[in-house]
Amino acid sequence: MTSERDDFVNSDLEVIKAHYAASDRGDLPGMLAPLAADVAWTEMAGFPYAGTYIGPESVRDNVFGRLAAEWDDYTATVAEVIGLGGGVVIGIGAYSGTFRATGNAMSARFVHVWRLAAGRVHQFEQFTDTALVQTAMRP
Incomplete structure (x- = not known):
């Protein structure tokens, strides 16, 4: 028998797993759907798209659009998705891709912190090794 808390954790996990599955398919509308x-989507200081973007359109334009325009084969491969309860989900994985302007490839581990309420993502925060990404962007 599952508790109400377990149901919320499982629901939150499924929402984030669906976002990552949409990313794997290159399905931008599916990635934006739970937002x-x-x-409030925060890309880490030092990351090339650093800042906090408010609203799905801002995330689309300032993060996903730029990644698609500037990188070849950019992926966020998720190794683990953990529901902590209280609407918090953690994603652990690695970014990889080749920066078009330099031809340099990179791979950098990440942790994503997702905060949800009623099945919707209200906050996202990224943690990654920004130096590895920046190095790939330098000639």
Whole structure:
């Protein structure tokens, strides 16, 4: 028998797993689907797209659009998705890709912290080795 808490954790996990599955398919609408209208999406300081973007359109334009335009074969490969309860989900994995302007490839581990309420992502925060990404962008 599952508790109400377990149901929420499982639901939150499924929402984030669906986002990562959409990313694997290159399905941008599917990636944006769980984002709340006021989502606060934070890319880590030192990352090339650093900042906090509010709303799905801002995330699309300032993060996913730039990644698609500037990188070849950019992927976020997720190794583990962990539900902590209280609407918090952690994704652990690695980014990889080749920066078009330099032809340099990179691979950098990441941790994503997702905060959800009622099945919608309200906050996202990225942690990664920004130096590895920056090195690939330098000639």
